[in-house]
Amino acid sequence: MLKKQGEKQIKKNLKKPYFYDFSMKNSLSFKKDFSKTYENLIANELLMVYDEIFYDDDINFIISSASLGILCEAFANKDFIKLKSKKLSKKAKELGLKNILVLSLNEQFNFVNDEIRFIGLTLNTWLISKELNDWD
Secondary structure (H helix, E strand, C coil), X not given: CEEECCHHHHHHCCEECCCCCHHHHHHHCCCCCHHHHHHHHXXXXXXXXXXXXXXXXXXXXXXXXXXXXXXXXXXXXXXXXHHHHHHHHHHHHHHCCCEEEEEECCCCEEEEECCEEEEEEEHHHHHHCHHHCCXX
16 A cells, blocks of 8 residues: 655545556456556555655655656657656655656656656666666
């Protein structure tokens, strides 16, 4: 279970469930939403490495200890993220983040917007090189 980031939200103690067994999740729901399954896959990988992970409405996962936000956008490209970067940069500054990692299936990129570094990696590259991250 991940806790929602933010003072107001932590007081409510909102949590978001993630499943280790994807077949269990799929059997419990009629809707097969790929983006939720993709986010669930990334959450499971993060839970193996980090103790405290938060989530937000704009940024999927927030790891305060690494000053990192993770955005799960399976079909995003650099241009799409650049369009969203102004809003995301503002949110990242509010949360005290320095980097936003964008995990997609198709494109890698790296750019800076308003002192926030956006690192785009394909999912397979990130899964292979999780230990060799360059955002610390």
